[in-house]
Amino acid sequence: MHTMRNVSMDERTSGRGSSVSMASLARAIRAVPLEQLVALQQIVETGSFDGAADELRVSQSAVSQRIKALENQVGNIVVRRTKPVQATETGQLLLRLAKQITLAQEEAIHLIAAKGQQGVVNIRIVVNADSLESWVLPALAPVAQGHIALDIRRQDEHVSTRLLRTGEVMAAITADERPVRGCSITRLGAMAYHAVCTPEFRRRWFARGLTREALESAPLVQFDRDDRLQYRFVRRITKAKIHPPTHYVPTSIGYNDAIALGFGWGLMPDSYARGYPEGRLVRISPEQVLVPLYWQQWRLSSPSLDEVATAIISASGKALVAA
Structure with missing residues (x-):
């Protein structure tokens, strides 16, 4: 019976031995x-x-x-x-x-299961909050009626590929256009945002426009500490790195309502802003901010993962703007 030789740290990090250790490591992992x-x-x-x-x-x-x-x-x-x-x-x-391997096993169980006894396939994905609470859930509703059990994680679109790299999820809606190793990537479109606040807030803080002094003093609403969208907007206008007073409200609905209640200003998806009564929100800048989004998923054969991808990509054509 063949005995697998363990791979030492020294062997894997030393000169000529690295090529040998790579082959040894590959054999070790397969075993x-x-x-x-x-x-x-x-x-x-x-x-x-x-x-x-x-x-x-x-x-x-x-x-x-x-x-x-x-x-x-x-x-x-x-x-x-x-x-x-x-x-x-x-x-x-x-x-x-x-x-x-778990995904492949679940797919096999589903396909082999006797008629009327569907196996469940667990699909883990990560989605940014604005997409999750606007268009992604309706897109996935038909998928959730079948054999697929969805485990959806919420993460800012600029950092969501972390979970792909660590293997915690199988697919991600992300703003990162660089494919994670071992993943395929599809451009979905862009979320459109405008900087908004209440009319009273604008009169108080931005009577003289979007000056550096005003943006430094006016309270800002942030989703969480991964949310850098507002800071990038401010930096583009002021050409400076400033830190205004900040409220953190970690749900999309709560974030938008905080802006509508006068907590501060923030970038809000156009689709959300249209949901408030006319005159409740005003723009502090005519500039539209576009956040391109991509779908990245493991590059492997999985009918269930492909079914989720098809639903997301199809819905994105209606929910997002071309960018």
Whole structure:
């Protein structure tokens, strides 16, 4: 019986040995038992060895042994023993592999299942808040009626590819036009925004227009700390990096309502602004801000993932503007 040689850190990082170690590493990863990958996936998803043990219905010791064996196999630490437990860079690559295998298994179960007994395929995607709360959910409603169970994460469009890189999701709506390694990319269109506030707010803070002094003093509404859209708008106008007083309101509806209630000014999708009574909101600049959006997904054969992609791409043609 062939015995797999473990790959050492020294071997993988030394001169001529790197080409040999790359081949050894490839063989080692191909030989990783599925139960070790599943253990890794559960540890990261639950955040602890205890949680993984509960999910897998085995002892914590068994989970620890599987992870130790996995680390010996690939010659690298795969998780950081923090709270919650986090995958290392190597662990993230293996986590992505684990989820791809899980997806393939679920697809097979669905296809092989007896008539009338559909298997469930879990599809994890990440979507920016404005798209999620305006056009994405209606687009996915027909998909959700079948065998697909959707796990939708909410993340700013400028940072959402992080979750693709770590293997936490299979697809993303993102503003990043650079394809994540191993992913295909499709341009969807652009979300159109205008800077708006209440008439009273504009009279108080912008009576003399969008001056640097006014933008430095006027309160701003932000979705969360990943939301940099307003700051980029301000910098384009002032050519300076300024930090106005900021309110954080982490839901799309709450964010828009905060602007309509006079908390501050902010960039709002045109589709949302039209939903308020006439005269409730005014623009502080005629400039339309376009945020191009892309669909990135794992490059693998998955009818279920392709079904989700088709629904998103089709709906984006009506919901977004050409850019």
